[in-house]
Amino acid sequence: MADQENRGPDAEAPTLPEPREYEHAAGGWGSVQGISRIELAEMAGPGALDTLKEQNKPGGYMCSSCAWTKPPNPHPFEFCENGAKATLWDLTTRRCGPEFFARHTVSELAARSDYELEQVGRLTHPMRYDAATDKYVETGWDEAFAAIGAKLNELDPKSVTFYASGKAGLEASYLYALFARIYGHNNLPDSSNMCHETTSVGLKKVVGSPVGTCQLEDLEHCDAIFYLGQNPGTNSPRILHPLKDAVKRGCKIVVFNPLREKGLVEFTDPQNPIQMTVGKPTKMNHMYLQVRSGGDIAALMGVMKRVIERDEMAQAAGEKRVLDTAFIEQHTNGLPAFLDTLKGTSWSSIEKNSGIARTDLEAAGDVYADAKNVIGIYGMGLTQHVHGSQAIGMLVNLLLLGGNMGRKGAGCSPIRGHSNVQGQRTVGITEKTALAPVDKYRELFGVETPEEDGNTTVDFLEGVIDGSAKGFVGLGGNLAKAVPDHARIHPCWRDLELTVHIATRLNKTHCMPGKESWILPCLVRAEKDMQESGNQQVSIEDSFSHIYGSIGKREPASEHLLSETAIVCRMAKATVPANPRVKWDEWQGDYAKIRNLIAQSFPQEFHDMNVRMDQPGGFYRGNPAHERIWKTDSGRAEFTDPSVLNSCGIGDADGRFHLVTLRSNDQFNTTIYGHSDRLRGLKGSRMIVMMSPQDIVNHGLREGQVISLATDTDGRDDFHRSVAGLEVVPYDLPRGTLAGYFPELNALVPLWYHDRLSKTPASKGIPVRVLA
Incomplete structure (x- = not known):
């Protein structure tokens, strides 16, 4: 291919194609139209509108989309475009029942796209894969659980992985983890392994907390926000409201992202009649720096070079220092080594690796130096790299320099995806034994659990390829499509001895059945979950570590559906030996009793859970780093000395x-x-x-x-x-x-x-x- 830079000096430069872009602001009438389009397509019915009115409000249904917080004083419409789409999608009137499966082989369905598969509608009956006809056929719940339990008992537990997608409530999640460990393994990866696990590991390494340190009210007191690698307009639109309020009071947002995402450029508030009609959109950013892929480490190094320079200038002038030296001396470790690396890193290397000019990085450094309170917000654009953990370390370095951690208006705030992915980790869905409440399992249930760590998602996939993985149970999700390396993994997936899918709609993973395969259809969160003690609440955790109750009020899509909690209880009962202290039937009948178990297993964080989870704004389970208590090896917040300037692995x-x-x-x-x-x-x-x-x-x-x-x-x-x-x-x-x-x-x-x-x-x- 010809390269323009090799053309002769007299050659006429070709016309550059015009880049595509959206000409309007995020939010506004575009969001309203986007919701309306999906509502018409799904024919969700009047009950869906009632659900939207109660969405993310006390006593209502907590959105099954992103993990953004549910404020104590909600807007009249406390849902965003994508949250509304998720609800309308869940409450569709389309149905995918036995008659559909009777008409199509799995081989035929495998040729369809995920969009086409999910368009069929909600799953209505438990289904069993019949290899002789290459079709899923209707089965009964008792038959399904008996066969699954029998097959699980044939397999070595350590060859089986229990995966969770991040949506199931805390109740189902706690019992799912308990079931896995009683059965005999710690193979409990979840969708965090595919998205935000770098935060859980990288952030914990430097500040001792696997989750963000901020609270919603911190956004009301910050002077600057450094926003990296996240697209709020699509992935978490409700954050645009507090960001807009922050901008209007003078907060400066500095964005680092390869694409100019519209939500961080301009925003029209759909709940503001003036802005929706005659007003102008809010300009969201002070600076928008289009960093190259993996260039965040270098970009942050450039910002910190300027911060150190400004601190030196302040010292020379006898002015207040930019660095919070009292905080650094009392609370941090490792600054001298980092400063040596920073000093030895040239501006030319920083510009090359970040793709951003020195003048722009220095201007960003000035924003930091002039601010009293700074928050760092980031998404997977920062973390999904070979050296993503180091990128998190660089952002934390920047915050630590000014003492912007563990005080009002300051801190580190990762934006999570799935609505309860953080909460699932909190209550025991983890492959790391040290993070599981194994002592409480012994105390409460008299059971000994495996001591060795289990599979991450990558470990499981390596087992799929080499044949050591034999069984897969999926609590939601579409894992085979979400994973990397399809050409290596997909041909091996069907060699699994057992695949079990707890799901609401048909997807590509279901079209790769193992030698024995089952689809177990479940309720969505907005539907009534009627058990022995009545309609059940579930609970979820947001990205600010607040816990909320959620209750569904819509009629289920089918009388044959079970809740995720009921499915876990009945599958566990059919699999593991009876134990008078492990009361699957009793827990299925009353989820409040499961929450009592969670409170007993995590008393400091979840005490009085049944009472506190319905208060406006939920309850805060706490975070030591928010209080400047550092659960690190050194007992201090750690400065990271980077080994690379670009976080890409190649x-x-x-x-x-x-x-x-x-x-x-x-x-x-x-x-x-x-x-x-x-x-x-x-x-x-x-x-x-x-x-x-x-x-x-x-x-x-x-x-x-x-x-x-x-x-x-x-x-x-x-x-x-x-x-x-x-x-x-x-x-x-x-x-x-x-x-x-x-x-x-x-x-x-x-x-x-x-x-x-x-x-x-x-x-x-x-x-x-x-x-x-």
């Missing part, structure tokens, strides 16, 4: 790009609601690759051309990974950075290409080459 080379995978505006994880990525000005096919106009020209490509991407492993393995049929779309991106959709491009991620500490797939910096 560096630059001629012709190599780094690919960032994204969600669209019509998507939640692997669930595709439609084919409109409105906030990026895109619609139609998801088989696209976004590329800077200059890169398109320089590589001899053209807008609309269909290309393939192939993984460039730099010789680290010889397996060929590629995705074909991708249309070139011009987009405002840094040179050398590409973007495309998750999960369609997951096939390009090698299983071994993950964060060094957490094993989270490095899906935001995949090394690829373009094949025309």
